[in-house]
Amino acid sequence: MPGTESAREIMACAAERTVRFEQQTGEKPCLATVLVGDDPASATYVRMKRNRCAKLGIESRHVPLPASTTTEALVAAITELADDPAVHGILLQHPVPGHIDERAAFDAIPVGKDVDGVGSSSFAAMAFGRDGFASCTPAGIMRLLDAYGVDPSGKHAVVIGRSPILGKPMAMLLLARDATVTVCHSKTGDLPSIVRTADIVVAAVGKPEFVRGEWLKPGAVVVDAGYNEGNVGDVAFDEAGTRAQLLTPVPGGVGPMTIALLMEQTVEAAFRQAGLP
Numbered sequence: 001m002p003g004t005e006s007a008r009e010i011m012a013c014a015a016e017r018t019v020r021f022e023q024q025t026g027e028k029p030c031l032a033t034v035l036v037g038d039d040p041a042s043a044t045y046v047r048m049k050r051n052r053c054a055k056l057g058i059e060s061r062h063v064p065l066p067a068s069t070t071t072e073a074l075v076a077a078i079t080e081l082a083d084d085p086a087v088h089g090i091l092l093q094h095p096v097p098g099h100i101d102e103r104a105a106f107d108a109i110p111v112g113k114d115v116d117g118v119g120s121s122s123f124a125a126m127a128f129g130r131d132g133f134a135s136c137t138p139a140g141i142m143r144l145l146d147a148y149g150v151d152p153s154g155k156h157a158v159v160i161g162r163s164p165i166l167g168k169p170m171a172m173l174l175l176a177r178d179a180t181v182t183v184c185h186s187k188t189g190d191l192p193s194i195v196r197t198a199d200i201v202v203a204a205v206g207k208p209e210f211v212r213g214e215w216l217k218p219g220a221v222v223v224d225a226g227y228n229e230g231n232v233g234d235v236a237f238d239e240a241g242t243r244a245q246l247l248t249p250v251p252g253g254v255g256p257m258t259i260a261l262l263m264e265q266t267v268e269a270a271f272r273q274a275g276l277p
């Protein structure tokens with residue numbers, strides 16, 4: 001499976017670096033996870049991340065907060081983690097309850113600890129090719145394209161979805177690799193005809209089997225970044241499979257890469273904070 005295989009390689013490397021970090025500093029890299037409320041899917045994703053940390057020898061510290069948490073209280077909890085030198089990376093699980101200003105909370109994570117790449121400063125650094133961490137799912141997708149020998153340069157890439165942690169950074173990363181990028185969203189007219197012109201399609205809409213096989217240009221590369229209930233992606237897999245040159249599966253595609261990138265970036269943050277190469 002494409003994602004599982006590439007993710008395994010990235011995580012093996014993160015595990016090796018974790019051992020080296022401990023030998024050099026006597027400490028372990030540490031990821032703090034912040035979960036607000038009791039959404040079961042979010043709880044599952046946080047558990048998957050913490051389990052992966054444990055497997056790789058990365059420490060994790062969990063901060064569960066009630067759904068009634070205010071923006072101010074969440075920002076204060078994040079600031080406490082930001083000020084703690086034993087914490088190298090901070091992850092705030094998205095989505096947070098609707099009354100919270102999620103952007104303010106993401107932006108409270110200092111850029112050096114923003115291993116999930118969700119802050120505005122991280123976005124700017126990524127967009128302008130500066131040091132920082134990219135949002136894990138789009139960064140994982142770029143690595144997946146590389147692993148499969150797909151060079152975005154000169155290709156028409158269509159990103160369906162414009163969310164701050166997926167569609168928008170995805171467009172920037174593809175642009176940085178010289179793709180011609182079209183971002184489509186809920187107000188886009190005649191989506192199928194735009195998708196039909198794409199060499200690379202990234203589906204990040206959050207609607208099960210939304211992208212149909214007949215929309216695709218034969219030979220297109222199709223990346224399914226959907227994570228809908230029941231492990232169903234945003235692409236109608238069987239239909240798309242008959243037309244696509246490469247189609248990432250759900251499960252076993254983009255999801256494992258998201259977690260692998262989070263592990264890689266947490267370990268890298270630990271090295272940077274310790275001033276080690």
Ligand SMILES: Nc1nc2c(c(=O)[nH]1)N[C@@H](CN(C=O)c1ccc(C(=O)N[C@@H](CCC(=O)O)C(=O)O)cc1)CN2
Nearest residue numbers: 045092093094095116136137227251252253255256258
């Ligand atoms: N702060 C963040 N919040 C959210 C992100 C994110 O990157 N940062 N992404 C999504 C959900 N997500 C991680 O949080 C996520 C979703 C799915 C998977 C995954 O590996 N899925 C597996 C299948 C699930 C399973 O095996 O039970 C797969 O696709 O193979 C990883 C991460 C929203 N929130």
